[in-house]
Amino acid sequence: MSDTSTAPRSFQEIILRLQTYWASKGCAILQPYDMEVGAGTFHPATTLRSLGAQPWAAAYVQPSRRPTDGRYGENPNRLQHYYQYQVLIKPSPPDLQELYLGSLQAIGIDASLHDIRFVEDDWESPTLGAWGLGWEVWCDGMEVSQFTYFQQVGGHDCSPVSGELTYGLERLAMYVLAVDHVMDMPFNDPQSPIPLTYGDVFKQTEEEYARWNFDVANTEVLLRHFEEAEAECKAILDQAHDDPKTGKRIVMAHPAYDQAIKASHIFNLLDARGVISVTERQAYIGRVRALTKACADAFVQTRAGGWTPEAVA
């Protein structure tokens, strides 16, 4: 299955090859985060772990949701639920571009036949209070990945700098497998006893979620959930660092960050329901950013974020 001398035959084979490749380069292969997020960057393995001085190398698939992009499964390449493949290495190694090109080779993109280009693309996430410089990577004129050197996350300067790679898996796989409509893409091996296409797996859910996202989701409930997540996030961070029960120092950066993620996703849902006006939009983004910033502030107060008792003393 992972014989990279042959072309991959299915969506899942491309994912498996990426997993094998990045594992062989020393990355911890993590599992998707168990919450609804808009992009792989939101996984705490990227957002929080890009902060502080601790070295880090992780790769994972992250299901991502963008309610406004739903097209009832009819558009050849737009989905409200899709997969991103995410790699984060801190500090960014000097040969990250070569490592990345190796991953393209692994999934069957032969650099001697294709035109691979690094085209300027600065990255900024207003809800994460983050920015970085890098490129979108083009293969024969198609964007196949985002390549970013994080400079700031949650309002904190990144030092050392993390290198982040994001592959839009459906688009990349459609290209490698030469498929025109995402729903026609083989999900498992077409020679399997029960061959499944992407559409077999996701066509129905795309329809269901598109209807719910656009027309049914209860906006009053969502608005309330937003407020609640925001309040809970703040309440968690307001707790003293020292836990009265165990007597240990336990800064709850991750539970608080879960609430920030939740607020961010609810905002996306409200946006899809069309109940957020242009002026309100900025205010909501600002509120989510305030939460992620507070979580980043908390994370750097944890051991994983670089806190040590010595540093305080």
Added chain:
Amino acid sequence: MPVPDLLIELFSEEIPARMQTRAAGDLKKLVTDGLVEAGLTYASAAAFSTPRRLTLTIEGALAASPTTVEERKGPKADAPEKAIEGFLRGARLTRDDLEERDTPKGKILFAKITKPGRPAAEIVAEVLEQTIRNFPWPKSMRWGSGTLKWVRPLHSILCILVTEEGAEVVPMDVDGIKAGNTTQGHRFMSPGAITVRSFDDYTTKLQRAHVVLDASERADAIWHDATNQAFAQGLEVVEDAGLLAEVAGLVEWPVVLMGKIDDDFLGLPPEVLQTSMKEHQKFFSVRNPKTGRIERFITVANRETADNGATILAGNQKVLSARLADAKFFWENDLRTARAGMTDWLDALKNVTFHNKLGTQADLVDRMATLAREIAPAVGADPDQAERAARLAKADLASEMVYEFPELQGLMGRYYIEAMGEDKAVAAAAQDHYAPLGPSDDVPTAPVSVAVALAEKIDKLTGFWAIDEKPTGSKDPFALRRAALGVIRLISHNDLTESLSIVFNQLIFDHLMSPVYSAGNWGEGSLALLEAVREKLGSGISAVQATQELLEEVANGKSDLINLDYDDESQSLVTKTDEKSADLLAFLHDRLKVYLRDQGIRHDIIDACIAMPNNDDLNLLVKRARALSDTLKTDDGENLIQGFKRANNILTQAEEADGVEYSYGADPKFAETDEERALFAALDAAEAQITPAMQAQDFSTAMSAMAGLRAPIDAFFTAVQVNSDNATVRRNRLNLLSRIRQICLAVADLTRIEG
């Protein structure tokens, strides 16, 4: 001493195309300036850039900076020992370095301080490190664990000094990156290190390693190949210098590939094809000159392949089809909305803020429609058409195509309005009403377009003036200078007579009233008064005058209005209207000065014309300034100014001394000399020409008649003493001078002409 050459290459990950040329220039400037400052002169320098490198070659540099000797004056030879010791300490010298010299002030000690020259390598290392650390990238970044900043990670520094004896690496190290004598070739076609001995060696080896160093050479090669391939098919490449420069910055080894656009998409407007291909894919458009249609595209790859680019071209073609499928989807959806009357779009404009103090786009459209209708007769447009055009001009902002490609605004409007079956003049106004954008842009001339274009700009200017958002210094976020120049050019180019003061007064008044109405907390008496004032503004008086007139009418019982309330707030609104309106007119006069100065008309000439009545009629102002400028370029014109000034000076002095104004009553019967009589005759004749010419706004006739006075005035001053002992004769002559002044000042305020 051997004369070394210097070669520097800073090799990094991919530099954004838009930054490369500027960066090469900065590298050259910073390094050469640094070398020269340290005493290291050179014969020539050139800089180059590719996506992965900045290169600088310097030829004929000094091997070392010259030794310099500086002389410093010390204390007197017989000064106290402490003073001399202090001097020696300060200059870091010993007693032996001092020399005693006789001067007019006695024996004085002098010191010679010798600064030995430094080898080139030392200076280069210092200057290059400084350059790298302080490089003016528009945006730079850190990477890995380092603190060094560069546009993208910097991988290697090549820095060698080359003499006949060979190349030597300049020893230096910037945050762990040691300078060396190696570089890399093309990322994919020629990986591996290359050792370099000189600049010639460098370019030759790079060429062999599939890197064309010179961006202009890459651009030329791309253009040459592209046009050849198109020509072979009977087609032509649409020129785009900006795209060519950008594409040349995306490749080290350009390979031009031409592909076909799927037939499905050939029905899209050519501008849509062009924009989509350029913005998303950085493709050139290839046109069929017989049909004017865009039928093919050209993409520039960064490598050769075994299949001669077949895979690359097929991939690009596929991506393009997906993009164009989107564009086609937008186009077809938009056409449906347009044919249904554009109501969805017009409604959507109600939710788009124009400016938080100036309302929504829909509010803007309402104001434009009213104004375009009012302007229409003056520009020869049908008022209904002008209003309709203004109502539709911004509709395309809500279309899907313009959302995707904002640069197509206006143009899409034209297509969609035509598709609705509207008159072509109405459709054209949607495209034209943004114009002119740049100072050399074409100015719309179609009457409906002119009406809407003026309405758009005048509303913008008065609106932003009303809310105190005028440009300051280099800040002009709403492009109001451009709008002002647009108004000037539209009026002047189309020979329009438009009293801007009236329009400014009315619109600024309305803009100021708008928050008053929405607040809804002003008294009825105030509102009634302000509405009555607004009515009167149409006659061309100021808001303050209008208010006075109104209050007098009320006092005299000539108005039916009762219970008017002229409180502080209304008074402030009325005064503000006049202040802002006058300030806006002054702003337009400033822009006019810049505009006319670019056409070679001096600022004092413009001032002389601005000082005249009706200066809010910009067309009149421009004509007057042009005529005056032409006149002053003639010999007569230039000398007339001297004659005028002489007359004016004598007259002003006499008026001050005598405490009277000489303005009337010059009579030829008191004339004593022929020259005096001739001047009377000349003034009569000139006046007879000037008065009707001025009435007809025929400034050139008026001004050449005025310039014709030069000879009789000169002759008069040569022959006649104005200050005669005879009081009657003197008064008569002063009154005669006054006629010169009156006649000339009726044409322009010549007192403001310099020289």
